[in-house]
Amino acid sequence: MGVEVTVRGLTKSFGGQPVWSDLDLTLPAGEISVLLGPSGTGKSVFLKTLVGLLRPDRGDIWIEGQNLPRLSERALYEVRKLFGVLFQDGALFGSMNIYDNVAFPLREHTRRTESQIRAVVTEKLDMVGLLGAEKKLPGEISGGMRKRAGLARALVLEPSIVLFDEPDSGLDPVRTAYLNQLIIDLNQQTDATFLIVTHDINTARTVPDNIGLIYHGHLAMFGPREMLLSSTEAVVRQFLNAQRVGPIGMAEEKDAEELQAEAAAGIELPPLPPIPPQLAPSNGQPRRAERPPGQWCAQHGVTPPAGSFDAAPFGPTAGPTPGPVSRPSTVEPDLELKRAAHHRQGVVE
Ligand SMILES: Nc1ncnc2c1ncn2[C@@H]1O[C@H](COP(=O)(O)OP(=O)(O)OP(=O)(O)O)[C@@H](O)[C@H]1O
Numbered sequence: 113m114g115v116e117v118t119v120r121g122l123t124k125s126f127g128g129q130p131v132w133s134d135l136d137l138t139l140p141a142g143e144i145s146v147l148l149g150p151s152g153t154g155k156s157v158f159l160k161t162l163v164g165l166l167r168p169d170r171g172d173i174w175i176e177g178q179n180l181p182r183l184s185e186r187a188l189y190e191v192r193k194l195f196g197v198l199f200q201d202g203a204l205f206g207s208m209n210i211y212d213n214v215a216f217p218l219r220e221h222t223r224r225t226e227s228q229i230r231a232v233v234t235e236k237l238d239m240v241g242l243l244g245a246e247k248k249l250p251g252e253i254s255g256g257m258r259k260r261a262g263l264a265r266a267l268v269l270e271p272s273i274v275l276f277d278e279p280d281s282g283l284d285p286v287r288t289a290y291l292n293q294l295i296i297d298l299n300q301q302t303d304a305t306f307l308i309v310t311h312d313i314n315t316a317r318t319v320p321d322n323i324g325l326i327y328h329g330h331l332a333m334f335g336p337r338e339m340l341l342s343s344t345e346a347v348v349r350q351f352l353n354a355q356r357v358g359p360i361g362m363a364e365e366k367d368a369e370e371l372q373a374e375a376a377a378g379i380e381l382p383p384l385p386p387i388p389p390q391l392a393p394s395n396g397q398p399r400r401a402e403r404p405p406g407q408w409c410a411q412h413g414v415t416p417p418a419g420s421f422d423a424a425p426f427g428p429t430a431g432p433t434p435g436p437v438s439r440p441s442t443v444e445p446d447l448e449l450k451r452a453a454h455h456r457q458g459v460v461e
Pocket residue numbers: 126131149150151152153154155156157158
């Protein structure tokens with residue numbers, strides 16, 4: 113079951129160089145949130161600070177009535193058990209096979225017997241479609257499989273909060289689509305609070321309930337997916353639509369002259385594209401945190417761009433891969449279900 117994470121006034125610097133200041137946001141319990149931002153804006157530092165691997169300069173992180181930066185190392189060790197973390201490369205031990213990697217946290221942090229451990233490891237490997245790959249070493253499987261193994265390991269202690277650091281880095285678009293579907297399905301099954309750091313705009317547009325954007329040392333915006341995807345705020349609009357026009361430059365913020373030149377040349381951001389439907393669980397059952405499409409816009413008097421929430425006929429997530437599916441779905445039972453059935457029969461690629 114997920115828990116709420118409340119961040120207030122969080123500030124972090126290294127050697128006097130600020131990374132970000134005064135971050136305020138709440139990750140709602142059981143919901144999926146995505147954190148975006150240009151490279152080097154401190155998204156990974158934020159994840160490490162949340163889980164207590166880095167201490168902030170100041171500010172609060174409230175979880176279940178405890179303020180993490182104020183806890184002793186011993187108390188922090190206990191709170192860390194609420195977290196599961198999927199690191200960028202899966203962070204697997206190269207000399208251990210997949211089974212032992214996934215079993216590792218259970219052997220380290222619990223007193224369970226080997227037969228109890230086997231039951232949990234088998235369940236989690238099944239969840240991520242890796243039954244049959246137990247004896248393989250990390251070097252013998254693909255990058256996508258390593259990510260899924262890392263995810264199984266992140267889930268074995270039944271975390272209330274799961275942090276994903278660029279789960280799609282290094283994956284091709286098809287593997288990314290499968291991983292996104294897996295993330296949605298796992299959120300439905302576990303009800304845990306998910307926070308995903310990604311650079312993949314398609315993931316950001318179709319997977320989360322909430323989106324946050326760190327820019328220039330601050331949180332530019334954090335809120336429901338529809339709020340950011342319908343926002344005309346320049347930084348949000350430029351980033352979420354992957355445009356060159358706008359305040360974000362190649363290496364840093366554009367200066368006033370560059371922006372004036374853009375304006376003088378009549379270069380403007382294109383109109384907002386339609387808001388795509390949110391990816392739905394593959395078993396057709398809604399997630400607990402799911403909201404009806406268009407609800408946020410309707411409640412806030414915002415007219416979404418024309419064509420919003422229609423099932424996208426084109427684009428990287430269309431076709432036989434598990435792309436965004438609006439409910440009720442008219443899509444034929446997709447390949448993901450067949451694939452999951454394959455995996456349950458022990459078939460891995
Ligand atoms: N342990 C550390 N000591 C000193 N500086 C650090 C440390 N960790 C991160 N930094 C610095 O903090 C800044 C933010 O780094 P971080 O990796 O969090 O960015 P990011 O937004 O995740 O980047 P990317 O999107 O490229 O992965 C960088 O300038 C980085 O060099």
